[in-house]
Structure formats: C-alpha cells, structure tokens
Amino acid sequence: MLLKPVHPSEEMILVGIGVSPGIARGPVHISTAVFEVPEAEEISPEGVAGERERLRQALDTTRQQLEVMRDRIALEVGTKDADIFDAHLLMLEDRSVLDEVFARLEHPPQKAEGAFYGVMSRYVETLRRIGDEYLRERTVDIEDVARRVVRNLRGTQPEQIPGEAHVLLCTELTPSDTAVLDRGTVLGFATEGGSHTSHSTIMARSMGIPAVVGLPDITARFHTGQDALLDGYQGLLIINPSAETLANYAVTRRKKAALERHLREMVELPAETCDGRRIILAANIEFESEMAEVKAWGAEGVGLYRTEFLFLNRPSLPSEDEQAANYTRIARAAGSEGAIIRTLDVGGDKLHSIHGSLTEANPFLGWRGIRVSLKRRQLFKTQLRAILRASAAGKVRVMFPMISGLEELREARATLQECREELRAEGIPFDETMETGAMIEVPSAALMADSLAREVDFFSIGTNDLIQYALAVDRGNDMVADLYQPCHPGILKLLVHISDAARRAGIWTGVCGEMAGDIQLTPLLVGLGFHELSMSTPQLPMVKYAIRKLPAERCARLVQDVLLLGETAKIRDRCRDVALQYYSELFVS
Numbered sequence: 201m202l203l204k205p206v207h208p209s210e211e212m213i214l215v216g217i218g219v220s221p222g223i224a225r226g227p228v229h230i231s232t233a234v235f236e237v238p239e240a241e242e243i244s245p246e247g248v249a250g251e252r253e254r255l256r257q258a259l260d261t262t263r264q265q266l267e268v269m270r271d272r273i274a275l276e277v278g279t280k281d282a283d284i285f286d287a288h289l290l291m292l293e294d295r296s297v298l299d300e301v302f303a304r305l306e307h308p309p310q311k312a313e314g315a316f317y318g319v320m321s322r323y324v325e326t327l328r329r330i331g332d333e334y335l336r337e338r339t340v341d342i343e344d345v346a347r348r349v350v351r352n353l354r355g356t357q358p359e360q361i362p363g364e365a366h367v368l369l370c371t372e373l374t375p376s377d378t379a380v381l382d383r384g385t386v387l388g389f390a391t392e393g394g395s396h397t398s399h400s401t402i403m404a405r406s407m408g409i410p411a412v413v414g415l416p417d418i419t420a421r422f423h424t425g426q427d428a429l430l431d432g433y434q435g436l437l438i439i440n441p442s443a444e445t446l447a448n449y450a451v452t453r454r455k456k457a458a459l460e461r462h463l464r465e466m467v468e469l470p471a472e473t474c475d476g477r478r479i480i481l482a483a484n485i486e487f488e489s490e491m492a493e494v495k496a497w498g499a500e501g502v503g504l505y506r507t508e509f510l511f512l513n514r515p516s517l518p519s520e521d522e523q524a525a526n527y528t529r530i531a532r533a534a535g536s537e538g539a540i541i542r543t544l545d546v547g548g549d550k551l552h553s554i555h556g557s558l559t560e561a562n563p564f565l566g567w568r569g570i571r572v573s574l575k576r577r578q579l580f581k582t583q584l585r586a587i588l589r590a591s592a593a594g595k596v597r598v599m600f601p602m603i604s605g606l607e608e609l610r611e612a613r614a615t616l617q618e619c620r621e622e623l624r625a626e627g628i629p630f631d632e633t634m635e636t637g638a639m640i641e642v643p644s645a646a647l648m649a650d651s652l653a654r655e656v657d658f659f660s661i662g663t664n665d666l667i668q669y670a671l672a673v674d675r676g677n678d679m680v681a682d683l684y685q686p687c688h689p690g691i692l693k694l695l696v697h698i699s700d701a702a703r704r705a706g707i708w709t710g711v712c713g714e715m716a717g718d719i720q721l722t723p724l725l726v727g728l729g730f731h732e733l734s735m736s737t738p739q740l741p742m743v744k745y746a747i748r749k750l751p752a753e754r755c756a757r758l759v760q761d762v763l764l765l766g767e768t769a770k771i772r773d774r775c776r777d778v779a780l781q782y783y784s785e786l787f788v789s
Contacts, residue, residue, distance in 0.1 A: 211442045214415050216390065218435035219401040222410030223453055224388030225441070228426045229362055230419050231370035235347050238313035245309045252305060255312040258352040259292055265348065266292075269379045273403070284341070284375050284399045287509075291345045297323070313353050320346035340398055344374035361385070367428040369418045369437075375399040383407055388430040390415050390437045405738055412437055459785060463741035467498035471733075471744045473726065477752035480537055481744055482734040484712055488526060491533040493737045498744065501537030501595075503734020504660070504712040505530060507583070508546040517579065523586035531594030537732075538595025540637065540660065540710075541587050543580070543612075545569045545601035569602025574611055584619040591631035599637040599660055604644045609655050639712075641665035646694045653705035660734075661698060663713025667691055686715050687772040692724075692762060699728045710734055719786055722746040723778040724762070727755030742786055749783040 243251065270285035291297070297319060304315040324339045324346075361368070361382065368381075368389040378400045381389075386409060394401060394413030404411040410432030422428075422439055429438040429449060433456065438445060471481045482503030483494040494502065510518050510526060518526075530539050546568060573580035587598050600612045613636060623630055638655075640646050641662035653659065667686055668675060675684035685691070702709040710732030715721050717735030719742050725733060726747060733743060758778050762771045780787060 209440050211445060212439040214418070214437045214439070216412040216415040216435045216437065217395075218411075218432045219394065219398075219413050220404040220409060220411035220432045221456075222388065222408065222432045223449055223456070224367055224410045224430040224432075225446070225449075226365050226367045226387045226428065228422055228424055228428045228439070229366040229368050230422065230424045231361075231368060232419075233370070235350075238311075238317050238350055240314040240318060241311040243309050243311055245306075248306050248309050251310075251312040251315075252302060254353060255301070255305070255316060255349075258312070258349050259298075261352045262345070262349050263289060263292055265352075266345075266376070269376055273379050284403070285379070288341060288345050288375070291342065292349075313350050316353070317346055317350055340372070340374060340400070344376050347374070348376060367430050369422060369428075371419055373400045375403060378403045378407070381407070381409065383409060388412075388432065390418060390430060392416050392418055455785075463745060466745065466748070467496075467741065469498075469744070469748070471500075471747045473747055473750050473752040473755075475751045475753055477726070479726065479730070479747055480710070480732040481740055481747075482537060482540075482710070482732055483737050483740065484734050485530075485737075488529055490737070491530065495533070495535070497737040497740040499737060499740055500535040502530065502534050502539035503537075503710055503732055504599075505539055505541045506545065507542060508544055511544060511546065517582075520582045520586050520589075523583060524589040527587055527590035527596065528593045531590050531596045534594060536595075538597065540597045540599050540712075540734075541590075542599045542601055542639065543570070543583055543587075544573055546572070570600050570608055570612055571602065573600075574608065574615075577615065580612075580615055581619055584616050585623060588616075588619055588623055588630040588634065589628060591634045592629040596631065597635040597637060597658070599639055601639045601662070602642060602665075603638045603640070603652065604642045606648065606651050606655070609638055609652060613655065640698055641669070641713075643670045643694070646670075646698050649698045649701035650704065653701050653707055656707065658707050659698060659702050659709040660732075661695070661709065661711045661713065661730075663691075663711060663715040666694065666713070670694060685768045685772075686718070686721060687724075687775065688768050689766055689771065692771060695728055696759070696763065699730065703729065708732070717743060719743060719746045719783070720772070720776045720779050723750055723755045723758050723782075724775050726750055726752055727757070727759035729756075745786060746779065746783050750778075751782075754778065754782075 266285045266288050270289075273285065301316050301319045304310070304319060305312065320342055324342050363385060365385050365387055368386050370389065370391055372391050372393045373389060388410035389404070390412045392415055401411055401413065410430050412430060412432055412435050414435075415437055418437065427440050429441040429445065430436070431438070431449070441449075471479045473479070480500050481498070482501045483490070483497070483499040484504040484506070485491070485494065485502055486506045486509050510523060527539075527541055530541070567575070573583075584598070587596060590596050598616065600609065603609050603612075616636065620630070635657035637658040637660055638645065638652055639662045640649065640652075640659050641664075643666070645652060646666065649659070663686065667673070667684060667688070670690060671683060671685065671688060673680050673683045675681045699709055708731040711725060711730050712734040714735075715725065716733040717739030722743055735743065755778070758774065762774050765771050765774065
C-alpha cells in the first residue's frame with residue numbers, strides 16, 4: 201500500500217541522466233530488493249550429485265522464465281527487445297561456462313549457488329575490464345541471469361511491486377526486472393546506476409516508461425509515499441514538487457506531445473539543411489532484430505553494424521555461412537544507403553574458442569579490434585568472405601576498427617583482396633566495387649588521416665573512443681568522467697583535420713559515435729562537412745529536425761568561430777547558442 205507523506209516538505213531537485221523520455225508524477229515506491237551474494241559453501245563429496253541435479257533444475261526453471269518474458273515482450277513491445285532474452289538464454293547453454301561450473305562443484309565439493317555464481321562473477325569481471333563501453337555494459341545481463349539462477353536455487357520469490365500507480369526508485373533494474381514492470385502502475389523509474397545504452401533503458405524507451413539513471417543514494421534518502429515528479433527528458437527527479445513546478449510541467453507536457461507528433465510526421469522527409477545541403481542519417485545497430493526500428497525511424501541505412509554480438513556468449517565461432525546469412529538479411533533490409541559492417545571489434549579475452557583464457561593489465565590499449573583480426577587470420581578471412589558474399593544481395597560496405605597506422609590498414613586490405621580472389625576462383629558472386637573504410641578512433645589515425653585517406657573509400661569517426669584516447673579519460677570512471685568533453689579544443693582540431701584530409705582525398709566521412717546524436721552539436725558537425733551521421737534510432741527524428749532547420753552556411757561560420765576559442769565551455773556554449781537560435785523547441789523544458 202502506498203502512503204502519502206504526513207507532512208509536506210520543501211521541493212528537492214536531483215539531476216541524473218535522462219535515458220527514456222517522458223514525464224511522470226506519482227507517489228514514490230522504494231524497492232527494497234537486496235541480492236545476497238552466495239559464498240562457496242563446502243559439502244561432503246556424497247552431496248555433489250544432488251547439487252548437480254539442483255543446478256540442472258534451476259537452469260531449467262530459469263530457461264522457462266526467460267522464455268515467458270521473451271514471448272511477453274515480443275507480443276507487447278516487439279522482437280527487438282525480446283531478442284535480449286534470447287541472448288540471456290544462450291548464456292544458460294554455454295557449454296564452456298557450464299562445464300566450468302560443474303567442475304567447480306566437485307573441486308572442492310560445494311553447494312551449487314556458490315559454484316555457479318563464482319564462475320559467472322569471473323566472466324563479469326573480465327567484461328568490466330574491456331575497453332568497449334557497450335561490452336562492459338553487458339555485465340548487467342550476465343549478472344541478471346546469474347542472480348535469477350541463484351534465486352531459483354534458493355527458492356526465493358521476486359519482490360512484489362504495489363498495484364497502485366507509482367514512481368519506482370531502486371538501486372538498479374536488470375532487463376528481466378524491466379520486462380515484468382506493469383506499465384499501468386509503474387509511471388516511471390529512477391535508478392542509482394545505469395546508462396543510456398543498457399538493455400534496461402533500451403527496453404524502457406520501447407515500453408514508453410520515463411526513466412532517469414545516475415542518481416546516487418536515492419533509495420536511502422527518500423521513502424515510499426513521497427510525492428515525486430520524474431522528467432526523463434532532462435534527467436530530473438523532483439521530490440515534493442511545488443505548485444509552480446507542477447504548473448510549468450503541465451505546459452511542458454503539452455509542448456512535448458505536440459513536438460513528438462511533428463517529429464513522427466517528418467520521418468519520411470530527407471535530412472537536408474534549409475539551404476539545400478543533404479546529409480545521410482543512418483542507424484547504429486547491434487542485432488538484426490533492430491532493422492524494423494531502423495525503418496520505422498526513417499534511417500537511410502545502417503551506419504554501424506556491430507558484428508561482435510554474433511561471436512559472444514557461444515561455445516564456438518560462427519561459420520562463414522551463418523555470418524553471410526546474417527549480413528545478407530541486414531543488407532536486404534537496410535535503406536538506400538545500405539549497411540556498413542564493422543569487422544570484429546572485441547578483445548581477445550572474449551573469444552574463448554580461439555584463445556582460451558586471456559588476462560590483460562590494460563585492455564583499453566591491448567589486444568582488440570583489428571589487432572585480433574590480423575593475428576587470427578582465418579577468423580578474419582571467414583568474416584570478410586561472409587561480408588563479400590552479402591554484398592551480392594544488397595549495398596554493403598566494410599569497415600576496419602581501431603586502425604592506428606598505415607601498415608595495419610594495408611594488411612587488412614590485402615587480406616580482403618585475398619578473399620576476393622578466392623571467391624572469384626570459386627565462382628561465388630560479390631560486389632566488385634564494395635567500398636572499404638577505416639574507423640578513425642585512435643589519435644594516431646586522426647593525425648595521419650591524409651595518408652590513410654588515400655587507402656580507403658570513406659572514414660567513419662568513432663568519437664566515443666577518439667575522445668577517450670585523445671583526452672586520456674575513461675568516461676566510465678566517475679573520478680574523471682567530467683573530463684570527457686566532446687567540445688575540447690583538441691578534439692575539435694582533430695575533427696577538422698580528419699574532415700579536411702578526407703575532402704582533399706575525395707572520400708566521404710561519417711560520424712558514428714555519440715556526438716552524432718547530440719542535437720547541441722549538430723550545427724558543429726554540419727559545419728565540419730560530414731556526409732553521414734549515424735546514431736541510435738530514437739535520436740534520428742530530432743537530429744533530422746535540427747538539420748532541416750539549420751543553414752549549412754551558418755554552420756560553416758560556427759566552425760570558424762569556435763576554432764578561435766581555446767576553452768571547452770566557450771565552444772560548447774557557442775554551439776548551443778546556434779542550436780537554440782534555430783530549433784529552441786527541441787529544448788523545451
């Protein structure tokens with residue numbers, strides 16, 4: 201039962217990260233669910249057989265629960281989000297993991313809870329050390345499955361959520377927690393941890409539930425029953441909102457609803473500046489099931505297909521035929537601009553089938569991306585052959601990640617040429633003119649863009665890693681995350697250098713990092729002359745709206761202006777000023 205606060209108190213505003221748009225108001229419910237991490241509990245050798253059977257039953261129960269959730273989400277939201285649970289199911293079938301768990305049950309003899317969670321925790325810690333942010337965030341998925349299995353071993357029931365409408369505050373929400381939320385009663389949620397690209401927040405956006413993450417200690421500071429207003433646009437949690445705040449938000453809701461209708465209406469229109477400059481808007485995807493959303497949001501193609509998810513959470517590597525079939529379906533479903541397929545961009549520590557176990561002191565600077573591909577040539581050739589085969593069915597481009605110098609790029613292109621010659625000899629068709637590109641995400645590549653541009657057909661700038669490497673900042677580290685600044689003068693100069701080098705070489709340049717979807721920076725990217733911007737699908741309508749409002753000539757002048765500024769804050773403010781001048785309605789608050 202939700203209770204109203206006995207005594208009114210002053211309004212309190214907390215600022216987090218808005219990850220799912222919308223505004224919700226209602227009484228708070230504090231989730232009290234706490235997961236107790238199981239320790240290794242030794243038993244007699246005679247008890248091992250029973251523990252093995254208990255674990256098998258828990259795995260079966262977990263599998264059934266995940267299948268129910270998958271089917272429910274597929275029915276209510278769509279297959280894109282339901283596929284998250286297919287990945288969870290694969291974790292339960294990973295023979296290398298299960299063999300390790302069953303071996304641990306016996307040496308020393310111990311209860312199933314500790315053995316299973318101990319193995320899964322080791323995989324979680326390995327993922328957390330990986331430089332790629334998307335892969336680090338998948339640790340939540342592994343923990344979600346691990347905790348569910350442990351709960352089934354213990355026979356514990358999930359926390360009961362109230363039947364009345366409320367705003368949920370909790371430490372974290374796993375994908376399975378999010379899947380069982382009742383949209384009729386959970387008006388919105390706020391969590392202490394989380395990120396914009398976690399599966400929980402992706403699902404929240406699909407389910408239409410406003411959400412804010414990154415609000416430390418909210419479960420300790422507040423109590424069930426307090427009045428709350430949640431702003432998923434600006435990332436605000438307002439406890440005990442005043443009458444003035446509520447009145448302002450009533451107006452905001454009406455404006456947001458009108459704007460969202462307008463954005464929906466312009467999905468089919470081109471991304472063209474008001475003075476005639478055309479820019480391609482594409483989508484970043486991880487799974488094939490996202491193609492329906494790519495079409496729905498008006499993307500003209502796939503600007504970044506992260507192929508590593510075909511390789512993870514499985515006991516063996518995907519075959520050439522399996523990859524070719526997947527890439528072919530992507531190519532056929534992509535828009536007029538086709539699909540840019542990035543070759544494997546994952547650390548060697550995740551490819552157990554080719555390297556067993558690998559520990560690196562600093563995986564950010566270690567064996568990942570093109571470095572793995574060039575050292576594991578057959579793995580690389582299998583993927584390249586599959587991509588070439590897909591190019592016969594639709595427009596496909598191939599892109600090499602983490603290029604740091606000319607030698608790597610030439611070696612990758614030589615391997616691609618070998619694959620072309622093999623397919624010709626075998627009589628297998630492919631697109632002889634398929635474009636080849638390099639991701640510019642390592643500072644050395646940015647600095648020698650003139651040389652690299654002569655070797656490829658296009659550049660795609662991975663701004664997330666480029667900024668982190670150039671500024672020596674891990675934005676996942678709270679101690680230095682504030683130093684991650686896309687508007688840093690050094691970053692601006694690198695972007696100008698890359699753009700100019702590409703233009704001189706006669707090749708086109710795209711941006712596939714988070715900068716591409718930031719409407720405050722759209723004037724800067726237009727002014728830099730980039731041909732394509734690729735982003736997560738929900739960002740597409742607002743970026744398109746912004747581009748259609750902007751004059752390209754004014755954006756070019758903005759770039760010249762900010763190059764004279766030497767401070768990050770001044771550059772950011774100047775970009776925002778131009779954005780507000782031409783599409784202030786997108787910043788309604």
